[in-house]
Amino acid sequence: MQVSRSPFLHTDVRGEKLPPTIGGFVADGFEPVAHAFEASIISGSALGAACTIMHRGEAVVDLHGGWNSAKRNKAWASDTIALVYSLTKGLTGMAAAVAASRGLFSYDERVADIWPEFAAHGKGDVTVGEALSEQAGLAAIDYKLAVDRLGDEEAICAAIARQKPNWAPGDYSGNHAYTLGWIASEIIHRRDPQGRRLPEFFNEEIGAPLGADVFVGLPEGFDQRRIARIEGFGMQDLFIHHTTMPWPLTFKMCVPGTLAFRTLNNPLVLEGPGALDNEEFWRVGQGAAGGMASARGLARLYDAFAQGGASLGVTSEVMATLKQGHPYPRKGLKDQILTADMYYSYGFEKPFSQWEFARTRSAFGSFAVGGSLAFCDPEDGVSYAWITNQLGTGKWDDPREKLVRDAFYSCLENQK
Template sequence: MAHAFQASIASGAALGAACTIMHRGKTLVDLHGGWKDQSRNRVWEADDIALVYSLTKGLTGMAAAVAVSRGLFTYDERVADIWPEFAAHGKGAVSVGEALSEQAGLAAIDTRLTLENIGDEAAICAAIAEQKPNWAPGDHSGNHAYTLGWIASELIHRRDPAGRRLPQFFAEEIAGPIGADVFVGLPENFDRDRIARIEGFGMQDLFFHHTTMPWALTLKMCLPGTLAFRTLNNPLVLEGPGALDNEAFWRVGQGAAGGMASARGLAALYGAFAEGGDKLGVTPEVMANLSAGHPYPRKGLKDQVLTADMYYSYGFEKPFSEWEFARTRSAFGSFAVGGSLAFCDPEDGVAYAWITNTLGTGKWDDPREKTVREAFYACLENRS
């Protein structure tokens, strides 16, 4: 397993990376290597953090699970009962579970986002409430690349007795109790020398170094007016995800793409769920929902943004026939642009996190990550 991890560093496929895997509460794998930035003067240390893009969605799913467990709202409750303005343009019947499962049709919003206004959650949530859905809610799902975080944050804010939004709620109710180096909104006092900087890719790399990303998505991401373009290029038009790796974005606490985390921290949080959720006060009923998964969209699993099947569920992704990333279907987690993956499998007792600062151009099953995961499961099979 260590050899599989080291191979991507030695080959140059990953500037730096880290992987932590837990099984039934014990850390079995704890690897890190490579460099924190392109100068290759600073080595990646065990507790270093990096921008983890859509792994943040899993953190938001955790926050929602804790909120449901505390009785702030239920997955079956209508969003509009919590947030009345949300009912505009035929969205009144959308449930919390549907919204968190990326079925509400709010992947793209018409409001122009910038790094200057992206922290104004009140204004952005007002725009989301007024947005005409991209498809009939419940018919399909689609990658809510940024909006998922704001939707969850507004739900928490409106029902939390302290009025907290997602960044504060996550810090105080999830990361803090576990003692994990995972942040939705990086604190001012965090040591910036512990941040591994992102080596991104340009849009041309999607064509010249094409791997597992669907060609339909590659083309649509570059065609103004398509849903993929409107979703994935707002706020950054054709700049590539590496452009988000900056101080302003680290600090804003964007709940779908702005998380900062170490592999150890991610594994510790997923470990709490792999062990049943008791450490965070997650109820057995909520754990059962997360393990079973939200019902599929009425018209199937094809992601209206990514153009390929994907199973979104309560803020997470789950295994399905085309992507069995764990041994059992009880698993839930999230993958991110560039190849990172973090998840837990409560039935198997596994918590897994692999992150890198070198963004690949694939969809999921990044070969650098997949070789480590497969090596781990091969070892687990031999132990069983």
């Protein structure tokens, strides 16, 4: 598909010395996407944001706008990256797909056959696919985490192995907010001939070959002037500025002893996710919440999967598995942490009846606290990434992001 790229640059309507409202380009016929993107910047509902969308291997939307920090003294640029929280899970899913394609393990293999210590407390039959689909019951762990010790994967993985599961594995799924990354990292480490853990494996086998500004563990010497700083929220904001966050979750994550509190406040204790936006965490390479990426880089990675994965050596069998999705938990889709239905699958989330984020069920990707979303739809040939540095207080379908996605799909329909 050949596209005509039209520069899209609007300056502030008041004529003040402010950065451009938005910059970048859209393909002919996709101008409404730029207007939708611009709306959240003008309204102030997004401090800064970026969106890149590819279709059949061509970029049709590549936009950025607003400020790169709450200081409002520097514009979000075309090469700006940011902490992307749970969008990192999709990166971990990609790494697992590449590893599985190389025969390091299969999704149907038992984790304990790779990592014998994992079998403790009745976890011996948990498969790699179940663990990556957040069904292992290891959302909350008793091991006390601290931001300055998140890089000690050996100690953390030992704690995960001896952890009694939060529910019978396979019965339910639940947001493994941090642990998903360490579980995947240990599985890869034990089977990779070079003994690499997730950060090295991802950066060397996926990020670097595709030349994408996406990192699990920020490299030394990276120009930190390119990093957008996060404007987070406090726990009080979930009540004062409540939007679509389920009320049961809002309460439970503030009540010590609940599964939600134990999952979401270890290592943070009622500080809010913005507290993770620091150099120490950027460099750790935490595989469920610590990715650093640009929207352009995320879209490029997902485009590799939208086009079948061959550029990364992903096999047709693995691609078919990702498109099909992991079987639902035995007792339904209700997330035991988020208190709402969610379909986790092999490190990604998939569309389901309550959240059809793409046009076909072949899609897979991840959303993040604060509203960011990235995914691909192989059947539709779409890869999509929208990220922001101003965290919203909803679950999924952040209105700032959804406005852009809806505009894109409306334009795509009109291309036929």
